[in-house]
Amino acid sequence: MPRTRESAMSTETIVVLGAGAVGVCTAFQLARDGHAVTLIDRLEPGGGCSRGNAGLIQSASVVPVATPGTLAAVPRMLLDPDQPLFVRWRHLPTLAPYLLRFLLAARPAQVEASSRALATIVPHAYEAWRPVLAAAGAADLVRPAGELHVYETDAARRGADFAMATRRARGVEVRELTVAELAELEPALAPIFRHAVYLPAAHQTADPFVVVGAVAQAFAAAGGRILRAAATDLRFVEGRPTAVVTEAGDVPFDRLVIALGAHSKPWARRLGSPVPLDAERGYHLMLPEPGVSLNTAVVSGDFKFAMTRLAGGLRLAGTAELATVDAAPDERRARRLLPLARRLLPGLDGRGAVPWMGPRPSLPDSLPVISRSPHHPSVVFAFGHGHSGLSLAALTGAAVADLVAGRPPAHDLAPFDIRRFDRRLRAARPTASGSFAP
Numbered sequence: 182m183p184r185t186r187e188s189a190m191s192t193e194t195i196v197v198l199g200a201g202a203v204g205v206c207t208a209f210q211l212a213r214d215g216h217a218v219t220l221i222d223r224l225e226p227g228g229g230c231s232r233g234n235a236g237l238i239q240s241a242s243v244v245p246v247a248t249p250g251t252l253a254a255v256p257r258m259l260l261d262p263d264q265p266l267f268v269r270w271r272h273l274p275t276l277a278p279y280l281l282r283f284l285l286a287a288r289p290a291q292v293e294a295s296s297r298a299l300a301t302i303v304p305h306a307y308e309a310w311r312p313v314l315a316a317a318g319a320a321d322l323v324r325p326a327g328e329l330h331v332y333e334t335d336a337a338r339r340g341a342d343f344a345m346a347t348r349r350a351r352g353v354e355v356r357e358l359t360v361a362e363l364a365e366l367e368p369a370l371a372p373i374f375r376h377a378v379y380l381p382a383a384h385q386t387a388d389p390f391v392v393v394g395a396v397a398q399a400f401a402a403a404g405g406r407i408l409r410a411a412a413t414d415l416r417f418v419e420g421r422p423t424a425v426v427t428e429a430g431d432v433p434f435d436r437l438v439i440a441l442g443a444h445s446k447p448w449a450r451r452l453g454s455p456v457p458l459d460a461e462r463g464y465h466l467m468l469p470e471p472g473v474s475l476n477t478a479v480v481s482g483d484f485k486f487a488m489t490r491l492a493g494g495l496r497l498a499g500t501a502e503l504a505t506v507d508a509a510p511d512e513r514r515a516r517r518l519l520p521l522a523r524r525l526l527p528g529l530d531g532r533g534a535v536p537w538m539g540p541r542p543s544l545p546d547s548l549p550v551i552s553r554s555p556h557h558p559s560v561v562f563a564f565g566h567g568h569s570g571l572s573l574a575a576l577t578g579a580a581v582a583d584l585v586a587g588r589p590p591a592h593d594l595a596p597f598d599i600r601r602f603d604r605r606l607r608a609a610r611p612t613a614s615g616s617f618a619p
């Protein structure tokens with residue numbers, strides 16, 4: 182929750198670079214703290230990866246992407262483009278450092294550490310959104326829905342054992358459903374499933390782009406400035422960053438927040454903090470008139486994609502393709518989702534289907550960076566939210582506002598500190614609180 186104006190230490194001129202879900206929520210909460218905030222993006226707010234995600238605020242996503250089974254899946258990831266996680270060969274040399282770290286992150290101790298860290302923030306995702314939605318007049322754009330994971334085969338259900346056990350270990354509610362209970366909950370699904378698991382802790386937005394747009398409007402109404410321009414560089418005076426160079430001119434700041442999603446890597450490097458951030462590109466296919474309806478967000482455990490009901494139709498969303506951030510989309514990956522979805526939902530109408538691709542900002546350990554810069558006290562990083570950027574946007578915005586105001590953050594930010602990627606600085610990381618003196 183924005184612990185608002187009263188508690189802000191002082192008002193400053195702040196630039197938030199990147200108007201995705203994370204940047205918009207951050208700018209909004211900083212503006213509510215009384216700062217003079219400029220939000221810069223080359224697209225309209227929410228126009229990047231935040232535009233086409235599945236629209237879920239997931240409070241049960243406490244399992245990192247790399248898990249102990251990942252190593253065994255690597256050959257298929259490289260050879261079979263139908264795999265949910267696929268690496269484009271051509272990009273392999275560029276992606277090799279990421280992939281290596283990703284495999285190291287699949288070691289049991291790291292998986293346990295990531296999961297424990299996620300469990301300190303993810304269950305609070307919706308709680309953090311609630312006041313932001315209320316302040317933006319957008320509460321009616323979000324409804325409780327739950328995630329329903331369905332499995333046609335015993336093998337697919339067994340494949341989810343680790344993830345479900347991890348969720349349970351972190352205190353997340355996981356309900357096994359009988360076939361009869363499944364039919365009652367989602368009558369439109371084909372009777373082909375042997376197993377179903379329901380995770381109640383998920384909320385569905387009517388459309389993530391609309392929700393982010395509503396928060397951006399509230400930001401503007403609170404006095405925030407939105408500048409639509411590409412940022413190209415930073416200006417430094419005596420080693421200190423002082424302005425963002427944009428195609429519309431320089432924008433000076435007292436403080437800077439880097440919230441450029443999958444594009445944050447060169448900016449972090451420029452500020453002295455290299456990060457192994459890469460794009461795990463996801464696809465969706467939007468069906469404007471699907472002819473069938475769902476009550477929950479349905480996730481195919483066999484084919485690893487989600488079907489979510491949005492205001493504009495049914496969204497088939499999923500796949501993770503590792504390629505460089507600006508590589509052209511491969512539309513076939515989105516279109517492949519339709520025959521799979523038809524298997525689950527007989528009678529699904531695919532007319533007018535629209536494909537889309539967005540670059541998830543992914544770090545190998547599946548933990549976002551929510552952190553002060555160790556080199557520049559005026560800079561805060563907020564990126565790398567991977568599969569959970571919509572879910573964690575409001576919580577991240579509140580945490581950044583706390584860091585800027587010098588308030589103790591509501592959650593321990595130590596696991597999300599950018600210094601985890603720097604061997605020399607790792608030893609100096611705080612353990613109890615992410616807030617350390619500039």
Ligand SMILES: Cc1cc2nc3c(=O)[nH]c(=O)nc-3n(C[C@H](O)[C@H](O)[C@H](O)COP(=O)(O)OP(=O)(O)OC[C@H]3O[C@@H](n4cnc5c(N)ncnc54)[C@H](O)[C@@H]3O)c2cc1C
Nearest residue numbers: 201202203223229230231234235237412442463570571572
């Ligand atoms: C298919 C799919 C389904 C998903 N489903 C979910 C879900 O249900 N729930 C969930 O929580 N997450 C989901 N995600 C993940 C989520 O979408 C991302 O984590 C989130 O959008 C990241 O938000 P962001 O603000 O960090 O990045 P972005 O939304 O990408 O914002 C970054 C912004 O920076 C701007 N930018 C970059 N470079 C420049 C520059 N030089 N100058 C100016 N502007 C610049 C871009 O234009 C962009 O608007 C999904 C992702 C995909 C792909």
